[in-house]
Amino acid sequence: MAVHRAVIAGIGHTAFGRFVGRTALDLEAEAVLQAISDAGLAKHDVDGLITDPGPTQGVINGITPHFLTLGQHLGLSPDFVGSEVLGGASSAASIQRAVMAIEAGLCSVCVCVYGDAALSSPGSFAYGRGEESVFGFFGATGLHALAAQRHMAHYGTRPEHFAEVAIAARAHAARTPHAQLREPLDLDGYLASRLVAEPLRRADCCLISDGAAAVVVCAADRARDMRRAPVSILGFGQAHSLCTWSSPGHFDALPAARCGPATLERAGLAINDIDVVLLYDCFTIAVLMQLEDYGFCKKGEAGPFVEGGRIGPGGSLPVNTSGGLMAEGYGGGMMHVIEAVRQLRGEAGDRQIKGAQTALISGHGLGMNTHATLILGQ
Numbered sequence: 001m002a003v004h005r006a007v008i009a010g011i012g013h014t015a016f017g018r019f020v021g022r023t024a025l026d027l028e029a030e031a032v033l034q035a036i037s038d039a040g041l042a043k044h045d046v047d048g049l050i051t052d053p054g055p056t057q058g059v060i061n062g063i064t065p066h067f068l069t070l071g072q073h074l075g076l077s078p079d080f081v082g083s084e085v086l087g088g089a090s091s092a093a094s095i096q097r098a099v100m101a102i103e104a105g106l107c108s109v110c111v112c113v114y115g116d117a118a119l120s121s122p123g124s125f126a127y128g129r130g131e132e133s134v135f136g137f138f139g140a141t142g143l144h145a146l147a148a149q150r151h152m153a154h155y156g157t158r159p160e161h162f163a164e165v166a167i168a169a170r171a172h173a174a175r176t177p178h179a180q181l182r183e184p185l186d187l188d189g190y191l192a193s194r195l196v197a198e199p200l201r202r203a204d205c206c207l208i209s210d211g212a213a214a215v216v217v218c219a220a221d222r223a224r225d226m227r228r229a230p231v232s233i234l235g236f237g238q239a240h241s242l243c244t245w246s247s248p249g250h251f252d253a254l255p256a257a258r259c260g261p262a263t264l265e266r267a268g269l270a271i272n273d274i275d276v277v278l279l280y281d282c283f284t285i286a287v288l289m290q291l292e293d294y295g296f297c298k299k300g301e302a303g304p305f306v307e308g309g310r311i312g313p314g315g316s317l318p319v320n321t322s323g324g325l326m327a328e329g330y331g332g333g334m335m336h337v338i339e340a341v342r343q344l345r346g347e348a349g350d351r352q353i354k355g356a357q358t359a360l361i362s363g364h365g366l367g368m369n370t371h372a373t374l375i376l377g378q
Helices: 024-038 054-060 066-074 087-103 130-135 139-155 159-173 187-192 256-267 284-293 334-345
Strands: 006-013 048-052 080-083 109-117 195-197 210-219 231-240 276-278 358-365 370-377
Touching (some): 006 024, 006 087, 024 054, 024 066, 024 210, 048 066, 054 109, 066 080, 087 231, 087 334, 087 358, 087 370, 139 195, 139 284, 159 284, 231 256, 231 334, 256 358, 256 370, 284 358, 334 358
Parallel strands (some): 048 109, 276 358
Antiparallel strands (some): 006 210, 358 370
16 A cells, blocks of 8 residues: 655644634634644744635635735745645645655645635625626536536436435534534425526535635654644545536546546555545535546446435445535535544544545536545555
């Protein structure tokens, strides 16, 4: 089994919700300081900073590099910096960049942070994207609705299958004390949820949240005497589909179909070796497609695969055990990493997966264009 010379040594996050009067930078600083403290380090130990600026800071606020703004706010002068702008794949990709920087000797303690105040910032998700906005096509919901329609037409996927994903997320969130949306959801409640872009309902869509999350990645030799047992990084990978409309198969498979198997091979694992599954869940259809493309089930069979609560608490394959983007809070994908670390540390409380030793985390972003995979282990 491959093990990289960089490990995850600390985690931290804010609450998630609507926090009028708190800026994204304020939230990010709180998460960063928590993660540094969790690792048993001080701010002056940090010599790397990689940020996932989220939709508001990454698009709305112009061209000022986000790492510069946050670094000034924190008073850092690191040796290595960067910002990932891969949409929902950015957080996982930032961990990957940190590993590569550490193993190249460019830094030894790198903080990776996602943060945004999208819920308190009007227009964060309301802008048009490219030429399609002329035809009234705005944002990620419409795009994923097309993928959902195609999946239904090709494979007979039903609204009840999308509902299984949303219901499972709420059930997991009920076991997560800090989750933003802990109220239970049943099929009747799902079907009563208003349509946003047919066939996707409000319950098919992730939350919009103010909040931040941070992870400390450091050289393995720096982690030997730290406060927490480090979590190993076993493998990672990326794949991207940049053609979108010009590719006739864009809505048939995600780039996960390429980087998933490649990352498992790098880690020396098979898909049935994975104990903790954390799939980027911006929309229910994205979860179904990833279950297929990662190889948890065959292509076109994700609908029947999730029936009967299989991915919920107590199911044979619990997915997104903290509630994910759909119920825990929109953490840009960094909260998926934090949940993996908690599961591997044995710190997940009522939602702990017994004997968890490996975790797969995915990031999925932009117009279904970008994808990143992380595999962690004890």
